[in-house]
Amino acid sequence: MTGTAASPVLLDARAKEARLVAWLRAQRSVLLGFSGGVDSAYLGCVAVAVLGPERVLAVIGRSPSYPASQWAAARAVAERFGLRVLEVDTHEMDDPNYAANPANRCYFCKSELWTVLGTIARERGIATILDGTNADDLREVRPGRRAGAERGVHSPLARVGLTKAEIRLLSEERGIPTWSHPSSPCLSSRLPYGTEVTIARLQQVERAERALRLLGVRGDLRVRYHGDLARVEVPAAEVSAWLTSGRMKAMRMAVQSAGFARVAIDLRGFRSGSLNVLAGVANA
Amino acid sequence: MSDALLEQRLGAMGIQAHVESLGRMAVARVTDWAVLADVTVRDAAVAAAAELGFVTLALELEDDDAGRAPLPGC
Numbered sequence: 001m002t003g004t005a006a007s008p009v010l011l012d013a014r015a016k017e018a019r020l021v022a023w024l025r026a027q028r029s030v031l032l033g034f035s036g037g038v039d040s041a042y043l044g045c046v047a048v049a050v051l052g053p054e055r056v057l058a059v060i061g062r063s064p065s066y067p068a069s070q071w072a073a074a075r076a077v078a079e080r081f082g083l084r085v086l087e088v089d090t091h092e093m094d095d096p097n098y099a100a101n102p103a104n105r106c107y108f109c110k111s112e113l114w115t116v117l118g119t120i121a122r123e124r125g126i127a128t129i130l131d132g133t134n135a136d137d138l139r140e141v142r143p144g145r146r147a148g149a150e151r152g153v154h155s156p157l158a159r160v161g162l163t164k165a166e167i168r169l170l171s172e173e174r175g176i177p178t179w180s181h182p183s184s185p186c187l188s189s190r191l192p193y194g195t196e197v198t199i200a201r202l203q204q205v206e207r208a209e210r211a212l213r214l215l216g217v218r219g220d221l222r223v224r225y226h227g228d229l230a231r232v233e234v235p236a237a238e239v240s241a242w243l244t245s246g247r248m249k250a251m252r253m254a255v256q257s258a259g260f261a262r263v264a265i266d267l268r269g270f271r272s273g274s275l276n277v278l279a280g281v282a283n284a
Numbered sequence: 285m286s287d288a289l290l291e292q293r294l295g296a297m298g299i300q301a302h303v304e305s306l307g308r309m310a311v312a313r314v315t316d317w318a319v320l321a322d323v324t325v326r327d328a329a330v331a332a333a334a335e336l337g338f339v340t341l342a343l344e345l346e347d348d349d350a351g352r353a354p355l356p357g358c
Binding site for chain 2: 192226229231239240243244248249251252262263264265266267268278
């Protein structure tokens with residue numbers, strides 16, 4: 001448990017959680033789009049606690065843009081908290097609108113995901129479909145939200161105003177291991193808009209990030225794809241620690257082993273959505 | 285974007301660099317990169333890049349054995 005139980009921040013988060021519990025209790029059964037990230041893991045665990053395992057189905061949409069490490073985290077959480085999981089393949093890569101990687105790429109991905117999950121929900125008589133959108137997400141550039149809204153997907157975490165920080169706090173309180181996991185958006189987010197999304201490029205990025213994790217990079221990490229150049233973002237507070245001859249060489253070799261010819265470390269450190277800024281669709 | 289202008293600005297801070305712009309990103313090859321471990325120097329370099337329109341500044345991790353040409357003026 002973090003801090004003291006009387007912390008105003010925790011009390012506020014608990015009040016929001018109480019509203020979430022009340023909302024969930026009013027549902028007959030729910031299908032959750034489940035990635036195993038901080039938000040959907042928390043929502044799934046609360047849903048199971050409220051509705052019981054028989055009335056909650058967590059569906060993982062698997063595709064080349066879904067990191068293997070994230071899949072492992074999802075399965076581990078599900079097993080520990082009694083979350084029923086169904087895995088389905090999604091085929092957003094086959095959609096030329098997605099593969100072309102426009103600024104609203106996420107819309108096409110989520111359209112595919114929610115179409116597949118909507119079919120599953122209808123077949124199983126599940127009336128309510130949920131995603132893990134949180135209150136912070138509402139302030140960011142998230143084209144994928146529209147796809148969910150068009151298909152009647154509910155976002156109860158955002159509905160009750162839970163922020164990412166609060167979800168982490170409540171997750172820790174419930175013993176959900178994802179409370180401390182870094183955010184892990186899909187691998188396509190490492191490719192600048194307009195750069196075609198291919199399986200080979202996604203695998204290259206995933207190999208590079210895996211190699212850097214093995215080197216000891218903790219917390220937020222992104223390998224941004226810029227053709228033959230990889231731009232590595234590590235937490236800003238850790239940039240200085242990587243600027244030694246030995247660690248720079250290790251970082252370069254790790255990333256080059258994934259197939260990049262050139263490697264650069266971003267001197268600003270990790271920023272969520274930094275490629276949005278480069279593309280001019282978000283502010284620096 | 286001006287690679288040369290950023291090189292001048294960095295040079296004025298004592299950072300000898302060769303800058304290559306990739307869109308709105310600047311990638312720098314720096315001889316004495318160790319100075320960038322100082323967060324104050326690093327922040328100043330990033331700020332200089334931002335003033336010239338670059339949204340970020342990245343330090344290229346060079347292969348010492350690659351036999352690249354030395355930086356101009358180095």
